[in-house]
Amino acid sequence: MSTGIDLAVSTVIFALRPDADGRLVLSIPLVRRTRAPQEGHWALPGGSADARESLAETAARKLAETTGLSAAYLEQLYCFGDPERSPSGRVVSVVYWALVRGEEAELVTDENVAWFAADELPRLAFDHNLIVDYALWRLRTKLEYAAIAHAFLGPTFTLAELRQVHEIVLQRELDPANFRRQIEASRAVVPTGEHVTGGRHRPPRLYRYDASVELVDNGPLTSAGVR
Amino acid sequence: MSTGIDLAVSTVIFALRPDADGRLVLSIPLVRRTRAPQEGHWALPGGSADARESLAETAARKLAETTGLSAAYLEQLYCFGDPERSPSGRVVSVVYWALVRGEEAELVTDENVAWFAADELPRLAFDHNLIVDYALWRLRTKLEYAAIAHAFLGPTFTLAELRQVHEIVLQRELDPANFRRQIEASRAVVPTGEHVTGGRHRPPRLYRYDASVELVDNGPLTSAGVR
């Protein structure tokens, strides 16, 4: 029994990358379509669902195959199924969103992959502009109540680095003292005891993410590991 | 190009129904499966996706066909795609959750449909217990920050009725005075000017939902009306 519907999996990938002036910018890698429909347009990385994998596994694999990246955070965003969203027939896309670390982001070499500032996107293929807008909304909303900002950073980081992640994503400055108080109250990070030396000012503490603090709502908890 | 994956649409439907003692209970209608796989087990209402409809339209139609109900609130919950979730082959289910009014809930007559208390479900078909648990978590979480409780009620209601909805869903008592303050501050409801007469006590005001207060996150906003 076939329904005549193609099932695809795509991912909105976020990373913080330096722009021409060296300032970190919230960025998204896009893939140039090399065949119809919408040939030549930029689109989200993705592809057809695979019958042998879970949807999250497919998202992670496609993400790695097309961009060479691996995600520090991966969560299902939404399932898009408007009948008119693709001119070539009915396509239902299960869309994930992912966060990757800054160092990872520089490993992309494929000439058909390019990074764009999240708030300066061109006209994308299909309904992908709508999808990115929704993913951006989710990222910004979730950053305010869930400990996910560390996924942009390495295993250890200073509170100033973590605060900078929040400031770039939320597009507003945050009071350093109040940010410290809020983060410490959340118990999401723990000090390693080490400090960053060699800086021009008082050496800041290094922190790491406390994995014992479970994430709020990364989808339903299944018995198997990867969702 | 077929992926060998069946795409289904199911819905977790919530309503408040009186139990044997007349107390309102958060309840879910389930459908008894009349064919393999899992014949005889109770399952969520749903069916195969239709290539001509949006996913939300399919959810609303299946909801009406199998239970006779119409939803006052409908939102996509999650897309479930574990390879092992159905013994008969790969099925990906786009699951919605819906709220229906109490009066609506009494119109169900199909002998293969039965209501169950949300926290006393039997062993369901497939992974539907997991799905209902997740839907319950979403309903309870969302009730605390979004104005959706009115969807269980008629067009007008008293604050005591609205508070009772919150108390039943959240399974704890709420202070009437603080609840009033919180609801009034949210601007989600407006007094109609009318009062309920004939009661034993001081006549309460009637309120109606203020539709000008937009919902937070009922999925991405598309240009077309129904999602």
Add this chain to the structure above:
DNA sequence: CCTGTAAAGGTCATTCTGACCTGAACGTCA
């Protein structure tokens, strides 16, 4: 007309939040 109960509106202590201040600890430069 008195009583019980819920509606409506209020107070008060506690907690949370944003704005701001002070001392500590560097590197840098005169």
Add this chain to the structure above:
DNA sequence: TGACGTTCAGGTCAGAATGACCTTTACAGG
């Protein structure tokens, strides 16, 4: 070598939000 600029780390303080609780109002029923 010592003053200076900057950031780190830890604090204060006022206003907003929250939970517990109190008072008055307004009805039905005995």
